[in-house]
Amino acid sequence: MNALVALCHFCELHGPRTLFCTEAVHPPSPSPPQPCSALLGDQGERDGEGLTMRANSSATQRADMCEVCPGREGPIFFGDEQHGFVFSHTFFIKDSLARGFQRWYSIVMVAMDRIYLINSWPFLLRHLKLTIQSLQSTALKVFDTEQGVCPQRAVRMNSAFSPAVFPHQRSGNAARSLTSLTQHPNLWASLHASFSWLLKACGSRLTEKLLEGAPTEDTLVLIERQTEQEEEMNAEGGGNKPQLGQSESAQGRGFLCGDDGKPEETAGPKFRSLRHLRQVLGGAEFRQLAWHVLMGNQVIWRGTDRGLIQSAFNILKALLPVGCVRVEWYSSQYEEAYRCNFLGLSPDVQIPAHVSSSEFTVLVDVLNVEQGFVHAGCDDLLSLYQFSISSANTQPTDKGPTLLNKLEVALTNENLSVEVVSHCLLCLKEEWMNKVKVLFKFSKVDGRGREDTQKVLALLGATGPGEEDNVRLLKFWMTGLSKTYKSHLMTAVRGVERTLSQ
Known part of the structure; x- marks a missing residue:
């Protein structure tokens, strides 16, 4: 210096x-x-x-x-x-x-x-x-x-x-x-x-x-x-x-x-990318899991392999803005949803009844298929683990949100490399964060009515098939806006109001 x-x-x-x-x-x-x-x-x-x-x-x-x-x-x-x-x-x-x-x-x-x-x-x-x-x-x-x-x-x-x-x-x-x-x-x-x-x-x-x-x-x-x-x-x-x-x-x-919130690296099989995670879980199961992540529901992974669960969270949290991510990497007891939307649990932890019956929770149980020593370089996860996904949600997850539909198109296109897919996801997140900013300004700051808000949603391309999922995504992502942006927006609006009143 x-x-x-x-x-x-x-x-x-x-x-x-x-x-x-x-x-x-x-x-x-x-x-x-x-x-x-x-x-x-x-x-x-x-x-x-x-x-x-x-x-x-x-x-x-x-x-x-x-x-x-x-x-x-x-x-x-x-x-x-x-x-x-x-x-x-x-x-x-x-x-x-x-x-x-x-x-x-x-x-x-x-x-x-x-x-x-x-x-x-x-x-x-x-x-x-x-x-x-x-x-x-x-x-x-x-x-x-x-x-x-x-x-x-x-x-x-x-x-x-x-x-x-x-x-x-x-x-x-x-x-x-x-x-x-x-x-x-x-x-x-x-x-x-x-x-x-x-x-x-x-x-x-x-x-x-x-x-x-x-x-x-x-x-x-x-x-x-x-x-x-x-x-x-x-x-x-x-x-x-x-x-x-x-x-x-x-x-x-x-x-x-510093403690940047990242877990320690552990040896063993891990998920490498969103495409790899989709291949292991299957298309329908991956869509169900990604849908819960984007809606802001609590995603619980329970199993013995701490490194595998942490690698899954590292990949899934990339679907969300940083401000919406709250991770408890691996715990010996259940943590409420307001504390974390990604929760890793040891296999002996019991999920409370009100959580298991909630439509706002999805549970992924990681079961060992064969016991014994696992080599660190082994990537054949399906031969080692069985993944069971359960949720009390009855709402269909195959319609929206639009962001997930576009992401799946990119994931299924084998001509796109993993790096290209990650850039595609980044662009999709920025696109929808801009929509979140517009909706926040329109509904929270200006206090417009329901009819005007519906017109804005149509203008943003959030209506049509999967409209309910799009609205839920936008509302959840509002919680991830930075304090700097909110403060700047409120200050600018008050300044305009003060000028008009004079």
């Missing part, structure tokens, strides 16, 4: 100073970076070029003098195109000999990319807090020890005070280094390791993607889920206070690797 992290301090004698800098050196480089003279004390500073000069001048002065948040401690963002943009976190370190018994420090990250720095705010805040809390807790122990030996408050109250000689009286104690305040033998090495990891992790956690046109609803939903996950991790990690010497990579590994 093209940025630097710096530890800054507001000195009582010299004002704002940069104590320690860590920045990436990109090859080719004529010489390695020289160590900062602050390794020996708090008043050192080093000269440099580029970002280092900006940190030593503009960022340091503004972070320690004028750019402060309410309460004096906390994060703040400032900067400009000329000097760079700065994420600064101000904090205090306890010092028994300092004025007010504390010293003012800040950790700043300087970068020229404003958008990248703002998007990294939750990540930077979480990990800088860990470093700051470690510094503060270590310095607090030293402060308590020194106060126990010689309480400074009583000494100052009993000593003579003269404004004229006050700076000379204080000059001997104003230059205590951070090393002496924390009594940490490897302070600078630990800070350098922490800052280096932060630069590397912050640079690798976000990647640029080429978007041809506006982002799809699936992309927006994925971005929203990632943001929610970061906020949850930020809230959960607020109470942790690891020691300063601990490896920062262990703290950030969970976030960087």
Whole structure:
């Protein structure tokens, strides 16, 4: 990442100073970076070029003098195109000999990319807090020890005070280094390791993607889920206070690797594609299963082979928008439909009676035909398993929805490869998501009546054979619209109404 992290301090004698800098050196480089003279004390500073000069001048002065948040401690963002943009976190370190018994420090990250720095705010805040809390807790122990030996408050109250000689009286104690305040033998090495990891992790956690046109609803939903996950991790990690010497990579590994909701890969036979799934189950059974998926009904697979069930879910969930998918990959107990519309169960789990008799549920039992060791490369699923599909639904599934009819035409056309079929499915989903957006705007936002809605459905091509299934699909897919789209739509409508009222 093209940025630097710096530890800054507001000195009582010299004002704002940069104590320690860590920045990436990109090859080719004529010489390695020289160590900062602050390794020996708090008043050192080093000269440099580029970002280092900006940190030593503009960022340091503004972070320690004028750019402060309410309460004096906390994060703040400032900067400009000329000097760079700065994420600064101000904090205090306890010092028994300092004025007010504390010293003012800040950790700043300087970068020229404003958008990248703002998007990294939750990540930077979480990990800088860990470093700051470690510094503060270590310095607090030293402060308590020194106060126990010689309480400074009583000494100052009993000593003579003269404004004229006050700076000379204080000059001997104003230059205590951070090393002496924390009594940490490897302070600078630990800070350098922490800052280096932060630069590397912050640079690798976000990647640029080429978007041809506006982002799809699936992309927006994925971005929203990632943001929610970061906020949850930020809230959960607020109470942790690891020691300063601990490896920062262990703290950030969970976030960087992340849990994207995908199960672990397991060996064994698996479904490879929608066409393969249709060939194994049979045309009628596949259509029944796909119909339940598109209608939003709960799809339950029950069997011993966890990997096979997970591969089936990976394929079936491609029929839906990302916002409509809620998966429980493999569970030892039944989960209600509002929690997941794809549910994998072990064979000994009993389905509740009200679920078995519901028309909004379909159950696929995977029965082992022959026992024994199964080779990982075996693909003859019909010789290994028997698939039993059952549902209380009495509605015919052979009429619609239109999307399923078109998909089956593509699946049965052997001239189309699996890759072409997947692109065909993607186009069909985008086509029907556009229809969902129109219907949502017309019915939910504008609040039109039944007759007008019926005209819109006819205009969208959702009427005729399979009309009931098409309407159910559209209503279910409305639940998968992103919050960003809904918020943007409501804001635009209110803005128009406000303009018309004026």
